Amino acid sequence: MYRKRSPREFEKTMLPHIDAAYRLAMWLLGHSPDAEDAVQDSFVRAFRAFDGWKGVNAKGWLLKIVRNTCMTQLGKRSRNANVIHLDTVSGDHDGIGFSDACVDKMPLAEDVLIAADRQARLWAAVNSLPTDSIIVLILREFEDQSYKQISEIVGIPIGTVMSRLSRARQQLRARFLAQGKEGKNHEM
Amino acid sequence: MKCEKALGLLGPRLDGELSVNRERSLEEHLSSCAECRHSLAELADLRDALRMLPRISAPERLHQKIYAGFQAEAARARVHPIRHLLHPLVTHAGALAIGVALALGIMFLPKTTDGRPESFLAAHVASLKNEQLTQILASDTHKVRPWFEGRVDYAPIVVDLVDDGYPLVGGRVDLIGRQKTAALVYKWNAHVINLFVTPTDEGEKFPVTEGTEKGFNYIGWRARGFRFFAITGASGNSLRAFSQALQARLHIPKPPASSAKRMKYQ
Ligand SMILES: [Zn+2]
Numbered sequence: 001m002y003r004k005r006s007p008r009e010f011e012k013t014m015l016p017h018i019d020a021a022y023r024l025a026m027w028l029l030g031h032s033p034d035a036e037d038a039v040q041d042s043f044v045r046a047f048r049a050f051d052g053w054k055g056v057n058a059k060g061w062l063l064k065i066v067r068n069t070c071m072t073q074l075g076k077r078s079r080n081a082n083v084i085h086l087d088t089v090s091g092d093h094d095g096i097g098f099s100d101a102c103v104d105k106m107p108l109a110e111d112v113l114i115a116a117d118r119q120a121r122l123w124a125a126v127n128s129l130p131t132d133s134i135i136v137l138i139l140r141e142f143e144d145q146s147y148k149q150i151s152e153i154v155g156i157p158i159g160t161v162m163s164r165l166s167r168a169r170q171q172l173r174a175r176f177l178a179q180g181k182e183g184k185n186h187e188m
Numbered sequence: 189m190k191c192e193k194a195l196g197l198l199g200p201r202l203d204g205e206l207s208v209n210r211e212r213s214l215e216e217h218l219s220s221c222a223e224c225r226h227s228l229a230e231l232a233d234l235r236d237a238l239r240m241l242p243r244i245s246a247p248e249r250l251h252q253k254i255y256a257g258f259q260a261e262a263a264r265a266r267v268h269p270i271r272h273l274l275h276p277l278v279t280h281a282g283a284l285a286i287g288v289a290l291a292l293g294i295m296f297l298p299k300t301t302d303g304r305p306e307s308f309l310a311a312h313v314a315s316l317k318n319e320q321l322t323q324i325l326a327s328d329t330h331k332v333r334p335w336f337e338g339r340v341d342y343a344p345i346v347v348d349l350v351d352d353g354y355p356l357v358g359g360r361v362d363l364i365g366r367q368k369t370a371a372l373v374y375k376w377n378a379h380v381i382n383l384f385v386t387p388t389d390e391g392e393k394f395p396v397t398e399g400t401e402k403g404f405n406y407i408g409w410r411a412r413g414f415r416f417f418a419i420t421g422a423s424g425n426s427l428r429a430f431s432q433a434l435q436a437r438l439h440i441p442k443p444p445a446s447s448a449k450r451m452k453y454q
Contacts, residue, residue, distance in 0.1 A: 007258070007261070007262030007265060010258065010262070011258065011262075015254070015255070015258065018246050018250065018251055018254055019243070019244075019245040019246050021246070022244065022245070022246035022250060023243065023244050026244060036246075036247070036250050036253075039246065039250060039254070040250065040253055040254055040257060043254045043257060043258065044257055044261065047258060047261045047262075048261070118237070119237075119240070119241055119242070122237055122238065122241065123241060126238070137238075140203065141235060141238045141239055142238075142239075142241075142243070146203075146205070147200075147203065147205050162199070162200060162205070165199055165203075166196060166199045169199055169231060169234065172234065173230070173231075173234055176234070
């Protein structure tokens with residue numbers, strides 16, 4: 001089996017995106033060993049399929065594999081939970097904790113705490129979105145993918161990317177603001 | 189343009205995904221509609237807030253696992269290019285073995301990226317459990333040394349110890365912390381000795397470290413600008429003898445080639 005693309009090329013193009021792959025898996029599967037397994041699994045798959053990479057947008061190509069691996073995992077979870085539709089899984093997974101990610105790095109100044117509180121609320125709001133919305137939103141805002149790239153990663157038409165993204169932002173805005181109103185007794 | 193339509197275009201406008209024509213008609217609407225301008229500003233705020241959320245990065249152990257898995261896959265692709273076709277079962281067994289090795293190895297993985305004994309221990313255990321003991325299989329130091337060129341960013345010292353009873357089996361590159369590190373594999377009787385060779389600065393001090401961890405013996409020292417770290421399942425005494433033989437070779441010129449064939453019994 002002749003390989004067009006060398007392991008060295010894989011190392012140069014794909015391995016720099018471990019963090020991005022992990023971020024996506026964390027948002028989709030929550031703070032769990034599943035997320036790490038999914039990323040590891042995705043890299044093995046990516047390596048084996050590497051000859052099929054067209055040579056553009058390495059991160060997007062990799063994230064597509066990560067996304068598929070995570071969705072399979074979510075499908076298993078929902079079957080285990082005896083839930084039939086994938087959509088209904090959305091939003092109620094373990095979630096990724098804002099505090100896990102950053103709170104211990106933050107100095108304890110008053111205004112920083114306020115900013116951190118705002119960020120924690122935003123984090124929670126993103127986390128409460130349905131999986132479909134989370135995917136398009138984080139590919140766009142955190143991983144800087146274009147509509148066309150998102151459509152390739154998720155496997156949906158560009159028009160659908162646009163409407164999902166728009167819906168995701170509306171939901172986020174509504175939930176973020178809603179949390180802000182009841183946020184007086186919110187604790188970190 | 190009506191507000192309803194304009195609102196749907198605000199996101200794509202922020203994302204730079206509008207066609208020139210649509211953008212122009214949206215701007216026209218915005219110039220005359222304060223409400224949509226307000227919505228746009230709100231959307232932009234939300235986007236900025238999102239982008240300022242801290243980026244998570246993958247834990248160190250995941251970086252290491254993925255790198256080790258990649259090396260195993262790469263070695264398989266190099267050595268057995270048609271193995272996937274011939275022996276799918278063998279390949280699966282191999283993958284399983286690597287998985288088990290990684291699961292075991294991760295228990296020993298260090299929290300920091302420095303070269304503490306635990307990091308070498310993890311690499312040693314992993315090398316024994318998966319099929320990755322050697323990436324280059326050669327007993328000739330003149331083959332092993334150049335193999336590291338381009339694989340690690342230094343030229344490790346590779347010493348021939350066959351006359352001392354420690355034949356060189358080969359070498360491989362391990363990730364210690366995030367540092368690609370040259371690992372040399374020697375044999376002593378039925379035991380494997382992994383020797384990690386990393387460059388050090390003159391000023392850095394590594395006192396001779398010696399110890400036992402999880403049943404493996406290790407010894408580390410510094411010589412000729414390198415840090416040597418040897419680890420094995422063999423006894424502490426034989427490891428010490430190995431390290432003494434190596435240090436002796438590092439300080440005396442190589443014996444003439446003719447003596448290389450002389451077998452040594454002790
Ligand atoms: Zn308007």
